[in-house]
Amino acid sequence: MVDLSVRVGALTLKNPVMPASGCFSHEFGQVFDLGRLARLHRACFDESWSRADLAHLLALPGGFGLVARLFDGGLAGLDGMRGVGFSLCRVVRDECELLSIGVSPAYRRRRVAAALMRSSMERCYEWGARTMFLEVAIDNVSAQRLYEDHGFERVGTRPDYYQRANGARVSAYTMRCDLARSLDAAPAWAMALR
Ligand SMILES: CC(C)(COP(=O)(O)OP(=O)(O)OC[C@H]1O[C@@H](n2cnc3c(N)ncnc32)[C@H](O)[C@@H]1OP(=O)(O)O)[C@@H](O)C(=O)NCCC(=O)NCCS
Numbered sequence: 001m002v003d004l005s006v007r008v009g010a011l012t013l014k015n016p017v018m019p020a021s022g023c024f025s026h027e028f029g030q031v032f033d034l035g036r037l038a039r040l041h042r043a044c045f046d047e048s049w050s051r052a053d054l055a056h057l058l059a060l061p062g063g064f065g066l067v068a069r070l071f072d073g074g075l076a077g078l079d080g081m082r083g084v085g086f087s088l089c090r091v092v093r094d095e096c097e098l099l100s101i102g103v104s105p106a107y108r109r110r111r112v113a114a115a116l117m118r119s120s121m122e123r124c125y126e127w128g129a130r131t132m133f134l135e136v137a138i139d140n141v142s143a144q145r146l147y148e149d150h151g152f153e154r155v156g157t158r159p160d161y162y163q164r165a166n167g168a169r170v171s172a173y174t175m176r177c178d179l180a181r182s183l184d185a186a187p188a189w190a191m192a193l194r
Pocket residue numbers: 044045100101102103104107108109110111112113114115135136137140141142143145146147149
């Protein structure tokens with residue numbers, strides 16, 4: 001089971017109102033750990049964001065972050081308790097952006113990112129967004145599949161958008177999804193958990 005804690009601006013919400021979904025616990029007993037978020041980001045990306053960068057993003061109007069905790073059979077190891085994945089989003093009127101998403105390498109392919117995507121999309125929709133955008137490197141096939149699974153389509157290309165640690169520039173696709181349509185057409189596994 002994946003459990004989430006939510007940070008909105010300077011506040012950590014221990015009991016955020018989340019739509020009913022069987023894959024998330026609604027008991028948010030843990031505080032949102034900004035240091036953990038920074039470590040997770042560092043583990044996932046060449047170009048990591050500092051605690052100050054992350055705090056700034058979270059303080060933007062409409063900004064929020066989710067941290068996923070992982071429980072196996074009701075039990076969580078230390079990593080599972082501290083958080084194994086995150087997402088960062090921003091809602092501006094009826095549009096929103098997935099700014100970043102990542103899962104610690106040791107915990108990948110366990111549907112943590114899928115759970116974060118679904119919850120991020122639901123929260124953005126609740127806050128009034130109807131369309132979600134994101135950028136993804138053209139060589140990041142695993143993330144593109146994740147997004148396609150959640151109803152995103154390519155709508156453009158941004159040349160040389162990212163810079164890798166070795167200095168190489170990589171282009172990005174811009175992807176977009178209609179939140180109402182994608183949430184309604186949730187994958188069978190998500191519906192089964194409701
Ligand atoms: C992309 C990432 C977030 C996926 O996290 P994850 O928890 O392993 O993903 P999930 O287990 O929830 O997988 C959900 C779907 O994503 C796709 N996917 C995830 N990893 C994949 C891989 N290695 N190869 C192909 N498809 C993959 C699949 O469609 C998968 O569905 P499936 O299990 O039915 O095949 C993770 O690999 C990561 O953190 N990568 C580094 C950071 C990054 O690239 N973030 C995206 C930036 S735009």
